[in-house]
Each structure stands twice: as C-alpha cells, then as structure tokens.
Amino acid sequence: MTTFKQNTKFKTLITWILQILLAASLTYGGLMKLVTPVDQLAQIWPWVSQVPSQLLWGTAIVDLLGAVGIVLPKLFQIKPQLSRWTAYGILGLMLSAIIFHVVRDEGKVIGFNIFLMILTLILLKLWKSE
Known part of the structure; x- marks a missing residue:
C-alpha cells in the first residue's frame, strides 16, 4: 500500500515538473517573440526577420496560450481535461x-x-495512467 501511494506521489511530482518545464519554455518563447525587437531577435532566431510579422505574433500568442493551458486547468481543477487537449496542441x-x-x-x-x-x-503517457 505504501509503495502505491509513493508511486502516485512521485508520478504527480513528475507530471507537475513536466507541466512547469513546458509552460516555462513556451512562456519564454512567447514573450521573447512579443517584447524583443525583430533585429535583436533575428540574431538568436534568424528566421524571424524572414517571415511576416503576423506569423511571429501568432506563434507568440499560441506559445503563451499553450503555457497557460498546460498548467491552469489542472492546477485549479476546472475542466482539467483541457490540459490534455493543450498537450495535443503543443x-x-x-x-x-x-x-x-x-x-x-x-x-x-x-x-x-x-x-x-x-x-x-511523456506527460500524456503519465496522464493516461492516472
């Protein structure tokens, strides 16, 4: 019985670590695209100076929505299946x-x-076994 509870706690910990890593990565990418001037951003990601600004802004918004969607539904237990759908979107x-x-x-x-x-x-696999 103790082993099962420990495995469940460990799995929960791992899922939250993965969710936070994904959210942090997507937030970083989204904010970089939104707040960094294109000429500076092009030094890091050369493609940004070669695409329409709408694509850059669109991907930034999608990144930020992914960061929110992967964490908040599960965190607040309001339609937590939305986090799974967000994972598919990611x-x-x-x-x-x-x-x-x-x-x-x-x-x-x-x-x-x-x-x-x-x-x-990995996150989706862990959620599937819940």
Missing part, C-alpha cells in the same frame, strides 16, 4: 515548427522542438 505546434524549419533547410535547429515533443509525450 505536439501539433512542435510538429509544425519542425516542418517549418526542415522546409527552410534549418534542420539543425529542431532539437529543442523535438525535446519539447518528448516531454509532452
């Missing part, structure tokens, strides 16, 4: 980012997108 966002970079021959920069996909998949 998978779609990361897949879109990977395709975007591969099409632009920027395949070497997709590592972080793959990392976030893996974190999201």
Whole structure:
C-alpha cells in the first residue's frame, strides 16, 4: 500500500515538473517573440526577420496560450481535461515548427522542438495512467 501511494506521489511530482518545464519554455518563447525587437531577435532566431510579422505574433500568442493551458486547468481543477487537449496542441505546434524549419533547410535547429515533443509525450503517457 505504501509503495502505491509513493508511486502516485512521485508520478504527480513528475507530471507537475513536466507541466512547469513546458509552460516555462513556451512562456519564454512567447514573450521573447512579443517584447524583443525583430533585429535583436533575428540574431538568436534568424528566421524571424524572414517571415511576416503576423506569423511571429501568432506563434507568440499560441506559445503563451499553450503555457497557460498546460498548467491552469489542472492546477485549479476546472475542466482539467483541457490540459490534455493543450498537450495535443503543443505536439501539433512542435510538429509544425519542425516542418517549418526542415522546409527552410534549418534542420539543425529542431532539437529543442523535438525535446519539447518528448516531454509532452511523456506527460500524456503519465496522464493516461492516472
């Protein structure tokens, strides 16, 4: 009985760590895109100076919505299944980012997108076993 409770607590801890890591990463990316001037941001992410500003702003908003959606529903237990749907959205966002970079021959920069996909998949797997 104690082992089961310890596993449940450990799993809960891991899910919250993953949720916070995803939220922090998405918040950082979203805020960077919103508040950093394009010429400075282009030194970090060269693609931003080559796309319409609407795409940059749109991805920033989607990043921030993902950060909110992955944490708040589960935190406040108000429609917690929305966090799961947000996780699927994050998978779609990361897949879109990977395709975007591969099409632009920027395949070497997709590592972080793959990392976030893996974190999201682990999170979904942990939620499935709840």
